[in-house]
Amino acid sequence: MIDFSIPADLVAERDRVRRFVTDRVIPFERDPRLTAHGPTDELRRDLVELARAEDLLTIQAPKEFGGRGLTHLEQAVLYEAAGWSTLGPVAMNCAAPDEGNMFLLGKIADPEQAERYLRPMLDGHQRSVFAMTEPCGAGSDPAQLNTEARFDGANFTVNGRKWLITGAKGAKTWIIMARLAPSPELAAAGLEPGPTLFLTDGDQPGIVIERTMNTMDRNYVAGHGVVRFDDLVLPRSALLGETGKALRYAQLRLAPARLTHCMRWLGAAERAQHIAIEHARTRTAFGKPIGEHEGVSFLLADNEIALHQCRLTIWHACWLMDRGEQARHESSMAKSFVSEELFKVADRCVQVLGGIGISDETVVEMIFRDMRAFRLYDGPTEVHKYAIGRKILRDN
Numbered sequence: 001m002i003d004f005s006i007p008a009d010l011v012a013e014r015d016r017v018r019r020f021v022t023d024r025v026i027p028f029e030r031d032p033r034l035t036a037h038g039p040t041d042e043l044r045r046d047l048v049e050l051a052r053a054e055d056l057l058t059i060q061a062p063k064e065f066g067g068r069g070l071t072h073l074e075q076a077v078l079y080e081a082a083g084w085s086t087l088g089p090v091a092m093n094c095a096a097p098d099e100g101n102m103f104l105l106g107k108i109a110d111p112e113q114a115e116r117y118l119r120p121m122l123d124g125h126q127r128s129v130f131a132m133t134e135p136c137g138a139g140s141d142p143a144q145l146n147t148e149a150r151f152d153g154a155n156f157t158v159n160g161r162k163w164l165i166t167g168a169k170g171a172k173t174w175i176i177m178a179r180l181a182p183s184p185e186l187a188a189a190g191l192e193p194g195p196t197l198f199l200t201d202g203d204q205p206g207i208v209i210e211r212t213m214n215t216m217d218r219n220y221v222a223g224h225g226v227v228r229f230d231d232l233v234l235p236r237s238a239l240l241g242e243t244g245k246a247l248r249y250a251q252l253r254l255a256p257a258r259l260t261h262c263m264r265w266l267g268a269a270e271r272a273q274h275i276a277i278e279h280a281r282t283r284t285a286f287g288k289p290i291g292e293h294e295g296v297s298f299l300l301a302d303n304e305i306a307l308h309q310c311r312l313t314i315w316h317a318c319w320l321m322d323r324g325e326q327a328r329h330e331s332s333m334a335k336s337f338v339s340e341e342l343f344k345v346a347d348r349c350v351q352v353l354g355g356i357g358i359s360d361e362t363v364v365e366m367i368f369r370d371m372r373a374f375r376l377y378d379g380p381t382e383v384h385k386y387a388i389g390r391k392i393l394r395d396n
Protein backbone atom coordinates (compact mmCIF):
# COMPACT_ATOMS: atom_id res chain seq x y z
CA MET A 1 0.00 0.00 0.00
CA ILE A 2 1.23 3.53 -0.73
CA ASP A 3 1.51 5.53 2.48
CA PHE A 4 1.76 9.34 2.38
CA SER A 5 1.82 9.87 6.14
CA ILE A 6 4.90 11.39 7.77
CA PRO A 7 6.06 9.56 10.94
CA ALA A 8 5.48 11.55 14.15
CA ASP A 9 9.21 11.88 14.95
CA LEU A 10 9.88 13.29 11.48
CA VAL A 11 7.01 15.76 11.87
CA ALA A 12 8.52 16.87 15.18
CA GLU A 13 11.96 17.31 13.59
CA ARG A 14 10.46 19.17 10.61
CA ASP A 15 8.74 21.57 13.00
CA ARG A 16 11.98 22.04 14.93
CA VAL A 17 13.82 22.91 11.71
CA ARG A 18 11.06 25.35 10.72
CA ARG A 19 11.23 27.02 14.16
CA PHE A 20 15.00 27.28 13.95
CA VAL A 21 14.84 28.88 10.51
CA THR A 22 12.04 31.25 11.53
CA ASP A 23 13.45 32.33 14.89
CA ARG A 24 17.21 32.21 14.37
CA VAL A 25 17.94 32.43 10.64
CA ILE A 26 15.38 34.77 9.10
CA PRO A 27 16.64 37.78 11.13
CA PHE A 28 19.88 37.49 9.10
CA GLU A 29 18.05 38.07 5.81
CA ARG A 30 18.57 41.81 6.43
CA ASP A 31 22.22 41.39 7.39
CA PRO A 32 24.51 43.49 5.16
CA ARG A 33 26.73 40.44 4.85
CA LEU A 34 24.09 38.98 2.53
CA THR A 35 25.62 40.72 -0.49
CA ALA A 36 24.97 40.86 -4.23
CA HIS A 37 27.45 37.94 -4.41
CA GLY A 38 25.61 35.91 -1.81
CA PRO A 39 26.28 35.46 1.90
CA THR A 40 29.86 36.21 2.91
CA ASP A 41 31.99 33.54 4.55
CA GLU A 42 31.71 35.38 7.83
CA LEU A 43 27.92 35.28 7.69
CA ARG A 44 28.02 31.61 6.76
CA ARG A 45 30.23 30.82 9.74
CA ASP A 46 27.89 32.67 12.13
CA LEU A 47 24.88 30.80 10.76
CA VAL A 48 26.66 27.45 10.92
CA GLU A 49 27.41 28.01 14.61
CA LEU A 50 23.71 28.62 15.26
CA ALA A 51 22.80 25.32 13.61
CA ARG A 52 25.60 23.52 15.45
CA ALA A 53 24.24 24.78 18.77
CA GLU A 54 20.82 23.32 17.91
CA ASP A 55 22.24 20.02 16.65
CA LEU A 56 20.96 20.80 13.15
CA LEU A 57 24.29 20.92 11.31
CA THR A 58 24.88 18.58 8.34
CA ILE A 59 22.04 16.31 9.42
CA GLN A 60 22.24 14.53 6.05
CA ALA A 61 25.76 13.19 6.74
CA PRO A 62 26.20 9.42 6.77
CA LYS A 63 26.08 7.87 10.24
CA GLU A 64 29.77 6.89 10.09
CA PHE A 65 30.56 10.62 9.85
CA GLY A 66 28.35 11.58 12.76
CA GLY A 67 25.23 12.45 10.76
CA ARG A 68 21.79 10.88 10.80
CA GLY A 69 22.06 8.98 7.53
CA LEU A 70 18.72 10.43 6.38
CA THR A 71 16.72 8.60 3.73
CA HIS A 72 15.87 10.63 0.62
CA LEU A 73 12.27 10.99 1.83
CA GLU A 74 13.39 12.22 5.24
CA GLN A 75 15.67 14.67 3.46
CA ALA A 76 12.72 15.90 1.36
CA VAL A 77 10.69 16.73 4.47
CA LEU A 78 13.54 18.42 6.37
CA TYR A 79 15.10 20.31 3.44
CA GLU A 80 11.70 21.75 2.55
CA ALA A 81 11.55 23.14 6.10
CA ALA A 82 15.15 24.39 5.86
CA GLY A 83 14.35 26.16 2.56
CA TRP A 84 11.79 28.44 4.27
CA SER A 85 14.69 30.91 4.20
CA THR A 86 17.38 30.74 1.51
CA LEU A 87 19.82 31.10 4.42
CA GLY A 88 18.39 28.02 6.16
CA PRO A 89 20.35 25.48 4.06
CA VAL A 90 23.49 27.65 4.42
CA ALA A 91 23.16 27.48 8.22
CA MET A 92 22.44 23.76 8.26
CA ASN A 93 25.26 23.00 5.80
CA CYS A 94 22.95 21.41 3.27
CA ALA A 95 23.18 24.09 0.57
CA ALA A 96 24.62 23.68 -2.92
CA PRO A 97 27.29 23.07 -3.99
CA ASP A 98 28.65 21.67 -0.71
CA GLU A 99 25.78 19.28 -0.15
CA GLY A 100 26.26 17.57 -3.52
CA ASN A 101 30.03 17.65 -3.19
CA MET A 102 29.90 16.01 0.24
CA PHE A 103 27.62 13.35 -1.21
CA LEU A 104 30.07 12.69 -4.05
CA LEU A 105 33.12 12.61 -1.79
CA GLY A 106 31.28 10.21 0.52
CA LYS A 107 30.88 7.88 -2.47
CA ILE A 108 34.27 8.07 -4.22
CA ALA A 109 36.93 9.75 -2.05
CA ASP A 110 39.57 7.39 -0.68
CA PRO A 111 39.96 7.28 3.14
CA GLU A 112 42.84 9.79 3.13
CA GLN A 113 40.92 12.23 0.92
CA ALA A 114 37.79 11.78 3.05
CA GLU A 115 39.70 12.66 6.21
CA ARG A 116 41.48 15.64 4.66
CA TYR A 117 38.62 17.16 2.62
CA LEU A 118 35.27 15.63 3.52
CA ARG A 119 35.56 15.70 7.32
CA PRO A 120 36.13 19.49 7.60
CA MET A 121 33.26 20.08 5.19
CA LEU A 122 30.90 17.92 7.21
CA ASP A 123 31.97 19.84 10.31
CA GLY A 124 30.98 23.08 8.53
CA HIS A 125 34.53 24.44 8.63
CA GLN A 126 35.24 24.41 4.90
CA ARG A 127 33.46 25.13 1.63
CA SER A 128 33.92 23.45 -1.70
CA VAL A 129 33.44 23.93 -5.43
CA PHE A 130 32.62 21.66 -8.33
CA ALA A 131 34.35 23.14 -11.39
CA MET A 132 32.91 21.82 -14.63
CA THR A 133 31.24 24.53 -16.76
CA GLU A 134 33.35 26.38 -19.35
CA PRO A 135 32.77 29.47 -21.48
CA CYS A 136 33.53 27.59 -24.70
CA GLY A 137 33.33 23.95 -23.65
CA ALA A 138 31.42 21.92 -21.07
CA GLY A 139 27.93 23.21 -20.23
CA SER A 140 24.64 21.51 -21.06
CA ASP A 141 26.86 19.00 -22.80
CA PRO A 142 29.67 18.14 -20.36
CA ALA A 143 31.30 15.95 -23.01
CA GLN A 144 32.49 19.20 -24.67
CA LEU A 145 35.02 19.50 -21.85
CA ASN A 146 38.06 21.58 -22.93
CA THR A 147 40.10 21.92 -19.74
CA GLU A 148 43.04 19.59 -20.21
CA ALA A 149 45.24 17.59 -17.83
CA ARG A 150 48.59 16.17 -18.98
CA PHE A 151 50.47 13.45 -17.10
CA ASP A 152 54.28 13.47 -17.13
CA GLY A 153 54.74 10.19 -15.31
CA ALA A 154 54.69 11.80 -11.85
CA ASN A 155 52.32 14.80 -11.84
CA PHE A 156 49.34 16.16 -13.75
CA THR A 157 49.38 19.68 -15.19
CA VAL A 158 45.94 21.24 -15.67
CA ASN A 159 45.14 24.16 -17.99
CA GLY A 160 41.75 25.64 -18.85
CA ARG A 161 39.09 28.17 -17.98
CA LYS A 162 35.76 27.74 -16.16
CA TRP A 163 32.88 30.00 -15.24
CA LEU A 164 29.70 29.99 -13.16
CA ILE A 165 31.74 28.19 -10.49
CA THR A 166 29.67 28.63 -7.35
CA GLY A 167 31.54 29.62 -4.21
CA ALA A 168 34.92 29.80 -5.97
CA LYS A 169 36.29 32.71 -3.93
CA GLY A 170 37.45 31.42 -0.57
CA ALA A 171 36.59 27.74 -1.08
CA LYS A 172 39.18 25.36 0.32
CA THR A 173 38.15 22.14 -1.39
CA TRP A 174 38.12 21.99 -5.18
CA ILE A 175 36.72 19.25 -7.37
CA ILE A 176 37.96 19.96 -10.90
CA MET A 177 36.82 18.25 -14.06
CA ALA A 178 39.45 18.04 -16.81
CA ARG A 179 40.06 15.94 -19.89
CA LEU A 180 43.06 13.71 -19.32
CA ALA A 181 45.10 13.66 -22.52
CA PRO A 182 46.37 10.31 -23.83
CA SER A 183 50.16 9.96 -23.64
CA PRO A 184 52.81 7.22 -23.41
CA GLU A 185 53.35 8.12 -19.72
CA LEU A 186 49.62 7.70 -19.02
CA ALA A 187 49.52 4.35 -20.79
CA ALA A 188 52.66 3.22 -18.94
CA ALA A 189 50.92 4.05 -15.63
CA GLY A 190 47.90 1.99 -16.68
CA LEU A 191 45.56 5.01 -16.54
CA GLU A 192 42.61 5.64 -18.87
CA PRO A 193 42.46 8.99 -20.68
CA GLY A 194 39.25 11.07 -20.84
CA PRO A 195 37.15 13.20 -18.47
CA THR A 196 38.64 12.93 -14.98
CA LEU A 197 37.98 14.45 -11.56
CA PHE A 198 40.74 15.95 -9.40
CA LEU A 199 40.46 16.89 -5.73
CA THR A 200 42.72 19.61 -4.41
CA ASP A 201 43.17 22.72 -2.25
CA GLY A 202 41.88 26.04 -3.59
CA ASP A 203 44.65 28.25 -2.20
CA GLN A 204 47.55 27.35 -4.44
CA PRO A 205 49.33 28.83 -7.44
CA GLY A 206 47.76 27.62 -10.65
CA ILE A 207 44.18 28.32 -9.53
CA VAL A 208 43.43 31.90 -10.56
CA ILE A 209 40.07 33.43 -9.68
CA GLU A 210 39.68 36.07 -12.37
CA ARG A 211 36.50 37.60 -10.92
CA THR A 212 33.13 36.97 -9.34
CA MET A 213 30.30 37.29 -11.86
CA ASN A 214 27.44 39.73 -11.32
CA THR A 215 24.34 37.54 -11.43
CA MET A 216 20.65 38.00 -10.61
CA ASP A 217 20.70 35.45 -7.77
CA ARG A 218 22.32 35.94 -4.38
CA ASN A 219 21.67 32.86 -2.28
CA TYR A 220 24.96 31.03 -2.81
CA VAL A 221 27.94 31.80 -0.59
CA ALA A 222 30.53 33.89 -2.48
CA GLY A 223 28.50 33.92 -5.71
CA HIS A 224 29.82 32.43 -8.96
CA GLY A 225 33.39 32.76 -10.18
CA VAL A 226 35.34 32.86 -13.43
CA VAL A 227 38.38 30.70 -12.87
CA ARG A 228 41.56 29.88 -14.76
CA PHE A 229 43.88 26.93 -14.29
CA ASP A 230 47.36 28.10 -15.24
CA ASP A 231 49.75 25.15 -15.26
CA LEU A 232 48.12 23.81 -12.09
CA VAL A 233 50.38 20.96 -10.97
CA LEU A 234 48.69 18.12 -9.09
CA PRO A 235 50.18 14.94 -7.67
CA ARG A 236 48.75 11.54 -8.45
CA SER A 237 47.05 11.52 -5.04
CA ALA A 238 44.80 14.34 -6.33
CA LEU A 239 42.93 11.90 -8.59
CA LEU A 240 39.34 11.57 -7.37
CA GLY A 241 38.03 8.14 -8.28
CA GLU A 242 39.22 6.47 -11.45
CA THR A 243 40.49 8.37 -14.49
CA GLY A 244 38.18 8.65 -17.50
CA LYS A 245 35.04 8.35 -15.37
CA ALA A 246 34.21 11.96 -14.54
CA LEU A 247 30.98 12.08 -16.51
CA ARG A 248 29.68 9.00 -14.70
CA TYR A 249 30.66 10.50 -11.32
CA ALA A 250 28.97 13.79 -12.27
CA GLN A 251 25.75 11.85 -12.88
CA LEU A 252 26.16 10.10 -9.53
CA ARG A 253 26.32 13.54 -7.92
CA LEU A 254 23.64 15.22 -10.00
CA ALA A 255 20.70 12.81 -9.65
CA PRO A 256 20.26 13.32 -5.89
CA ALA A 257 21.62 16.90 -6.02
CA ARG A 258 18.93 18.06 -8.44
CA LEU A 259 16.28 16.61 -6.13
CA THR A 260 17.67 18.39 -3.08
CA HIS A 261 17.48 21.65 -5.05
CA CYS A 262 13.78 20.89 -5.61
CA MET A 263 13.27 20.28 -1.88
CA ARG A 264 14.91 23.52 -0.75
CA TRP A 265 13.19 25.67 -3.41
CA LEU A 266 9.84 24.13 -2.51
CA GLY A 267 10.31 25.56 0.99
CA ALA A 268 11.22 28.98 -0.43
CA ALA A 269 8.18 29.00 -2.73
CA GLU A 270 5.93 28.10 0.19
CA ARG A 271 7.33 31.06 2.10
CA ALA A 272 6.50 33.35 -0.84
CA GLN A 273 2.98 31.92 -0.94
CA HIS A 274 2.62 32.47 2.82
CA ILE A 275 3.54 36.15 2.39
CA ALA A 276 1.20 36.52 -0.61
CA ILE A 277 -1.70 34.96 1.35
CA GLU A 278 -1.15 37.37 4.22
CA HIS A 279 -1.14 40.29 1.79
CA ALA A 280 -4.29 39.04 0.04
CA ARG A 281 -6.04 38.82 3.39
CA THR A 282 -5.12 42.30 4.63
CA ARG A 283 -4.81 44.54 1.55
CA THR A 284 -8.12 45.87 0.27
CA ALA A 285 -9.22 47.09 -3.15
CA PHE A 286 -12.66 47.85 -4.53
CA GLY A 287 -14.33 47.42 -1.16
CA LYS A 288 -12.91 44.11 0.01
CA PRO A 289 -9.67 42.22 0.71
CA ILE A 290 -7.95 41.50 -2.62
CA GLY A 291 -7.96 37.77 -1.79
CA GLU A 292 -11.74 37.85 -2.10
CA HIS A 293 -11.48 38.90 -5.72
CA GLU A 294 -11.64 35.77 -7.81
CA GLY A 295 -8.64 36.85 -9.89
CA VAL A 296 -6.40 36.84 -6.80
CA SER A 297 -7.89 33.75 -5.16
CA PHE A 298 -7.24 31.84 -8.40
CA LEU A 299 -3.58 32.92 -8.36
CA LEU A 300 -3.26 31.62 -4.80
CA ALA A 301 -5.17 28.44 -5.66
CA ASP A 302 -2.90 27.78 -8.65
CA ASN A 303 0.05 28.19 -6.30
CA GLU A 304 -1.39 25.73 -3.80
CA ILE A 305 -2.00 23.16 -6.53
CA ALA A 306 1.54 23.61 -7.90
CA LEU A 307 3.16 23.32 -4.47
CA HIS A 308 1.25 20.12 -3.81
CA GLN A 309 2.12 18.60 -7.18
CA CYS A 310 5.78 19.52 -6.76
CA ARG A 311 5.90 17.89 -3.32
CA LEU A 312 4.34 14.67 -4.62
CA THR A 313 6.73 14.59 -7.59
CA ILE A 314 9.74 15.01 -5.31
CA TRP A 315 8.48 12.42 -2.85
CA HIS A 316 7.92 9.88 -5.60
CA ALA A 317 11.48 10.21 -6.93
CA CYS A 318 12.78 10.00 -3.34
CA TRP A 319 10.69 6.92 -2.67
CA LEU A 320 12.21 5.19 -5.71
CA MET A 321 15.73 6.14 -4.63
CA ASP A 322 15.10 4.86 -1.12
CA ARG A 323 14.18 1.54 -2.75
CA GLY A 324 17.65 1.46 -4.30
CA GLU A 325 16.66 2.63 -7.76
CA GLN A 326 18.68 5.31 -9.59
CA ALA A 327 15.46 7.14 -10.60
CA ARG A 328 17.33 9.17 -13.21
CA HIS A 329 14.24 9.54 -15.37
CA GLU A 330 12.01 10.48 -12.43
CA SER A 331 14.54 12.91 -10.93
CA SER A 332 14.92 14.48 -14.38
CA MET A 333 11.14 14.89 -14.65
CA ALA A 334 11.02 16.25 -11.11
CA LYS A 335 13.80 18.78 -11.75
CA SER A 336 12.28 20.17 -14.94
CA PHE A 337 8.70 20.21 -13.59
CA VAL A 338 9.49 21.59 -10.14
CA SER A 339 11.86 24.32 -11.36
CA GLU A 340 9.31 25.55 -13.92
CA GLU A 341 6.31 25.35 -11.56
CA LEU A 342 7.98 26.96 -8.56
CA PHE A 343 9.15 29.85 -10.69
CA LYS A 344 5.51 30.39 -11.74
CA VAL A 345 4.52 30.27 -8.07
CA ALA A 346 7.07 32.96 -7.21
CA ASP A 347 5.91 35.06 -10.16
CA ARG A 348 2.25 34.85 -9.07
CA CYS A 349 3.28 35.85 -5.53
CA VAL A 350 4.98 38.96 -6.93
CA GLN A 351 1.73 39.74 -8.77
CA VAL A 352 -0.44 39.32 -5.67
CA LEU A 353 1.84 41.71 -3.77
CA GLY A 354 1.37 44.45 -6.36
CA GLY A 355 4.11 47.09 -6.56
CA ILE A 356 5.89 46.01 -3.41
CA GLY A 357 6.31 42.58 -5.04
CA ILE A 358 9.30 43.85 -6.97
CA SER A 359 10.82 45.63 -3.96
CA ASP A 360 12.80 44.25 -1.05
CA GLU A 361 10.00 45.17 1.36
CA THR A 362 9.39 41.41 1.44
CA VAL A 363 11.67 38.47 0.67
CA VAL A 364 9.48 37.45 -2.30
CA GLU A 365 11.50 39.56 -4.72
CA MET A 366 14.72 37.77 -3.72
CA ILE A 367 13.06 34.35 -3.94
CA PHE A 368 11.76 35.23 -7.43
CA ARG A 369 15.22 36.21 -8.68
CA ASP A 370 16.99 33.30 -7.02
CA MET A 371 14.41 30.86 -8.33
CA ARG A 372 15.03 31.94 -11.94
CA ALA A 373 18.51 30.43 -11.87
CA PHE A 374 17.12 27.06 -10.72
CA ARG A 375 15.72 26.46 -14.22
CA LEU A 376 19.28 26.54 -15.57
CA TYR A 377 21.62 24.67 -13.24
CA ASP A 378 21.82 20.93 -12.74
CA GLY A 379 20.54 20.69 -16.29
CA PRO A 380 18.40 23.34 -18.01
CA THR A 381 14.76 22.28 -18.48
CA GLU A 382 15.30 21.67 -22.20
CA VAL A 383 18.18 19.28 -21.56
CA HIS A 384 16.07 17.24 -19.14
CA LYS A 385 13.21 17.18 -21.63
CA TYR A 386 15.68 16.12 -24.34
CA ALA A 387 16.74 13.16 -22.14
CA ILE A 388 13.13 12.33 -21.22
CA GLY A 389 12.11 12.50 -24.89
CA ARG A 390 14.92 10.17 -25.96
CA LYS A 391 13.89 7.66 -23.29
CA ILE A 392 10.26 7.78 -24.40
CA LEU A 393 11.27 7.06 -28.00
CA ARG A 394 13.60 4.27 -26.88
CA ASP A 395 11.09 2.57 -24.60
CA ASN A 396 7.89 2.79 -26.64
Ligand SMILES: Cc1cc2nc3c(=O)[nH]c(=O)nc-3n(C[C@H](O)[C@H](O)[C@H](O)COP(=O)(O)OP(=O)(O)OC[C@H]3O[C@@H](n4cnc5c(N)ncnc54)[C@H](O)[C@@H]3O)c2cc1C
Nearest residue numbers: 130131132133139140164165166373376377378380382386
Ligand atom coordinates in the same frame (compact mmCIF):
# COMPACT_ATOMS: atom_id res chain seq x y z
C1 LIG B 1 23.28 29.79 -10.44
C2 LIG B 1 24.17 28.84 -11.17
C3 LIG B 1 25.15 28.14 -10.49
C4 LIG B 1 26.01 27.29 -11.18
N1 LIG B 1 27.02 26.65 -10.49
C5 LIG B 1 27.88 25.87 -11.16
C6 LIG B 1 28.99 25.25 -10.49
O1 LIG B 1 29.16 25.40 -9.28
N2 LIG B 1 29.85 24.50 -11.21
C7 LIG B 1 29.70 24.32 -12.54
O2 LIG B 1 30.53 23.64 -13.13
N3 LIG B 1 28.68 24.89 -13.22
C8 LIG B 1 27.77 25.66 -12.57
N4 LIG B 1 26.74 26.27 -13.22
C9 LIG B 1 26.63 26.10 -14.66
C10 LIG B 1 25.50 25.19 -15.07
O3 LIG B 1 25.84 23.86 -14.80
C11 LIG B 1 25.25 25.47 -16.55
O4 LIG B 1 24.68 26.75 -16.64
C12 LIG B 1 24.37 24.46 -17.21
O5 LIG B 1 24.99 23.20 -17.27
C13 LIG B 1 24.04 24.90 -18.65
O6 LIG B 1 25.21 25.14 -19.35
P1 LIG B 1 25.45 26.55 -20.05
O7 LIG B 1 25.14 27.63 -19.09
O8 LIG B 1 26.79 26.53 -20.66
O9 LIG B 1 24.33 26.63 -21.15
P2 LIG B 1 24.46 26.12 -22.68
O10 LIG B 1 25.07 24.74 -22.70
O11 LIG B 1 25.11 27.18 -23.45
O12 LIG B 1 22.93 25.99 -23.08
C14 LIG B 1 22.15 27.18 -23.33
C15 LIG B 1 20.72 26.76 -23.56
O13 LIG B 1 20.65 25.89 -24.69
C16 LIG B 1 19.54 25.04 -24.58
N5 LIG B 1 19.94 23.63 -24.79
C17 LIG B 1 21.12 23.05 -24.52
N6 LIG B 1 21.10 21.74 -24.83
C18 LIG B 1 19.86 21.49 -25.34
C19 LIG B 1 19.20 20.34 -25.82
N7 LIG B 1 19.79 19.13 -25.86
N8 LIG B 1 17.91 20.48 -26.25
C20 LIG B 1 17.29 21.68 -26.21
N9 LIG B 1 17.86 22.79 -25.74
C21 LIG B 1 19.13 22.71 -25.30
C22 LIG B 1 18.97 25.25 -23.17
O14 LIG B 1 17.84 26.09 -23.24
C23 LIG B 1 20.10 25.95 -22.43
O15 LIG B 1 19.60 26.77 -21.38
C24 LIG B 1 25.85 27.11 -12.57
C25 LIG B 1 24.84 27.79 -13.25
C26 LIG B 1 24.01 28.66 -12.58
C27 LIG B 1 22.94 29.38 -13.35
